Amino acid sequence: MSRHDASVSPMAAGPWTQCIDASLNVLESLGFAQMTPVQSSTIPLFLSHKDVVTEAVTGSGKTLAFVIPILEILLRRETPLKKHEVGAVVVCPTRELAQQTASVFQSFLDQQPAVEEAARRVAGVQLCVGGTRTTPSEDLAFFREHGPDVIVGTPGRMEELLRHSGVRTSELDVLVMDEADRLLDLGFTQVIRTLLSYLPKQRRTGLFSATMTEALSELVRVGLRNPVRVVVKVELKQRGASGGRDIRMPATLSSFYHVSRPEHKFAQLLRLLQYESQGTTGARKSIVYFATCAQVNYLFSLLARLAKTHDPRLQGLQFFSLHGKQTPKRRTSTFSAFAKAGKAEETDTAGAAHATMQVLLCTDVAARGLDLPDVDLVVQYDPPSDPKVFNHRSGRTARAGKHGRALVMLHAGREEGYVEFLQIKQLPLQPYGYVCRHAQGALSIAEEPAERDTDAHALEEAMRATVRRDRALYELGLRAFVSWVRAYSKHEVSYIFRLTDLSLSGMACEFALLHAPRMPELRHWQLDETLFVNEKVDQNSLAYADKQREKQRLEALARQAASPAPAPTSRRIPTEAWSEQKRRKETRALRRDKKERKRQWQQSQAAQAAEAEVDDDIDIEDDESEEERAPKKQRKAVWDTSEKDTAFFEDL
Incomplete structure (x- = not known):
């Protein structure tokens, strides 16, 4: 892997005209007159068919470092994408980050000229995240109706969408993983590998993060082809020292x-x-x-x-x-x-x-x-x-x-x-x-x-x-x-x-x-009563401020007082904080009880089977015809395969 280093100070690292031209008007309207070092280092590499692994301090402009080249690559295509073809995929670890990234894309797409005024346009951006009212089937319906060129989302919902045959990824140009190390920390490794299997190998891939981990290095070896690493740091000048040293935080x-x-x-x-x-x-x-x-x-x-x-x-x-x-x-x-x-x-009581x-x-x-x-x-x-x-x-x-x-x-x-x-x-x-x-x-x-x-x-x-x-x-x-x-x-x-x-x-x-x-x-802590003294809290008199919750609590207390004693299997309502150790003990006891009941049930079933075999050996006259015995055999077969498990688990 080759390596390219840049400095964050000063933030300005040259005009945008050095590498792009299609998005200049939007950048000027958003107030970005100059590129940052991470942008000036990453964008030319991305546009020159390189895979990039960008490690830069937070707030250094990593989002625009992949949004700009994605739009430029899609606009420079020799053949426009068809309606059901995807041009770029951006994977984010959280829905908030995905929503924010999609809004950045949309701010550029809103400034595109009308269709009759432009030979090329990016069709649109689609957001695919979980935890919303939108279902995976609705994501697919939106894609089929609008045909967006860019898809931004979280790994799970992205995988749900891309696995459908109606979403064509054969013409995909760019894959970006934002906060890539966080994607792996959250346990998305297998989902990421599945996503890579849906995408063509001949693509441009970008991994962006503020920190580099060993898991991320492994993903680089698997999913990237001859990547270039871009590392953006801050140089701290120390007094009395001939040189400086790198730190991992913004200079400002x-x-x-x-x-x-x-x-x-x-x-x-x-x-x-x-x-x-x-x-x-x-x-x-x-x-x-x-x-x-x-x-x-x-x-x-x-x-x-x-x-x-x-x-x-x-x-x-x-x-x-x-x-x-x-x-x-x-x-x-x-x-x-x-x-x-x-x-x-705000204005206080004195009017200031x-x-x-x-x-x-x-x-x-x-x-x-x-x-x-x-x-x-x-x-x-x-x-x-x-x-x-x-x-x-x-x-x-x-x-x-x-x-x-x-x-x-x-x-x-x-x-x-x-x-x-x-x-x-x-x-x-x-x-x-x-x-x-x-x-x-x-x-x-x-x-x-x-x-x-x-x-x-x-x-x-x-x-x-x-x-x-x-x-x-x-x-x-x-x-x-x-x-x-x-x-x-x-x-x-x-x-x-x-x-x-x-x-x-x-x-x-x-x-x-x-x-x-x-x-x-x-258990090893000692309480200093000169600083803090435990109060004796009356659990029955301590009330909820919410009237509805308090009414429910009082009704529960009344029912508890009216009943002679709680059932052995009833769940005790805790009045103090639980601990992990107590929960584990209760779980183990419940598991032992279930295993014992299952063992007894299996023994009873084995005994019944043995009795049935003995009965079969006894030669007795059976007045029932074969047609009359068939339904009973069928019912017995169903019981042997499924109903015994159902009965057991319902009993538990």
């Missing part, structure tokens, strides 16, 4: 790390969001990453409830939530609402106007590929379990040459070694001080107090008071804490992120729990 990104004790961490998150919006940076949009979906769900619900009390610690902040367990419709609407959210202004910061609470579902050019700040509340995801998260800001700030929040103690770990990974970070809130509400950078931060403690008490008023928040909090413990214990950098090195009391304060859940993972 400022990266920081913040350290605080667990009991102060969540208060610090809210303070630094307000500090960044009110300071010289004037941040207006930010993304905050958490480890699990349950954390996002709990904290968003808690902050939404707390905001209704007009708590000054949330002043100027508007929250959105996005995670993988939301419905596709909810994910799409949330992403769209956050992307379109403008620089709104101040800008609002839009804050997206999310998991790694929004960590890769998504283009949100207006994001000013990225906060990694929980460091990612996979270190490769770190720069993908940070890359949601400082895109297309704009300046941005990224910050990772660490617990004081052993986690501070993560800074040196990232330094080795060519990701240098600067320290970000402790944000203090003064009596008048002003924020400033200072040292973390040795004693308990009174304002952080007041926020914790306000959050607990909110939890006490709603059983749903209480249950969400326990579930969020358990999910975080499980995720933290599986961190890939386990020699830095050790569960036993954290304070159980501090983490309970951070999650605003009423009591710490009982789970095997916490």
Whole structure:
């Protein structure tokens, strides 16, 4: 594989006229006057019948690096594509990224001249993603009706469409896999190989990603012919050094790390969001990453409830939530609402106007590929379990040459070694001080107090008071804490992120729990009662704020009190957080019970068969004719082949 290196600084790398001419008007209207280094390096290679593997920092313009050559290749064809022929396929790991890529294609296609004014046109682009109201059969019907030249989608739905004989891929010119390493990480390897079998070998293939993995290298060897590798990095000039060194982040990104004790961490998150919006940076949009979906769900619900009390610690902040367990419709609407959210202004009771910061609470579902050019700040509340995801998260800001700030929040103690770990990974970070809130509400950078931060403690008490008023928040909090413990214990950098090195009391304060859940993972933790004291929660009196849910709970309690005793096989309604160990024990016990019942059933069937053989050996007179015995034999054959399995599984 040949190799071509380029630099991202400066972002401008020459005019578009060096390699293209058909899309100049659209590029100028979109504000792209100059190419970026990844575009100037990749597009000429793509247009000269080369397969490319492009590894570039986030926000460097990789999408246009394959959209432009795809359109140019299709427009330069000697023979136009027929209605049911596909010219280009773009595979994306998530529906959000596929929708975004398809919209970029559509912005170019909308600027095409009319049919009578142009000798060549790209017929259109089709989006094929799962989790929507569109079914695979409707995708096929759309293709047959409109005959698009470009198809953009996720692997599963793409494979559903391409396997139909009515979709002709023999004339395909280009295959692109965007965020190719993520496609393999999500387990799409076999689907990708199936897709490759549907496509002609004589094609141009492009793999685009911000990181290169061993699995991706294997895919390169299988699916590409003599590829050229394009690597775009940033050169960091160090003072006092004769040379520089390469880093894996955009040159316009400022990266920081913040350290605080667990009991102060969540208060610090809210303070630094307000500090960044009110300071010289004037941040207006930010993304905050958490480890699990349950954390996002709990904290968003808690902050939404707390905001209704007009708590000054949330002043100027508007929250959105996005995670993988939301419905596709909810994910799409949330992403769209956050992307379109403008620089709104609120007016407080004194009449003074101040800008609002839009804050997206999310998991790694929004960590890769998504283009949100207006994001000013990225906060990694929980460091990612996979270190490769770190720069993908940070890359949601400082895109297309704009300046941005990224910050990772660490617990004081052993986690501070993560800074040196990232330094080795060519990701240098600067320290970000402790944000203090003064009596008048002003924020400033200072040292973390040795004693308990009174304002952080007041926020914790306000959050607990909110939890006490709603059983749903209480249950969400326990579930969020358990999910975080499980995720933290599986961190890939386990020699830095050790569960036993954290304070159980501090983490309970951070999650605003009423009591710490009982789970095997916490058996080595000791509770510091000077910092956190378990409350005795009356499970019967703790009510849901939702009247319908509370009515159902009370009815269930009434039925339970009226019944003499629960059946041995009835499922107990848990009143505390579950653990993985307890679930596995219950599953094993259920499996043993099923196996024992199946063994007994098989023995009874064998005994009946033996009795039938003995009866056949006894010579007795049978008055039934052959015609009368035939239906019985037929019924017996059906029972022997299928009904015995049906009866067994229904019994279970």
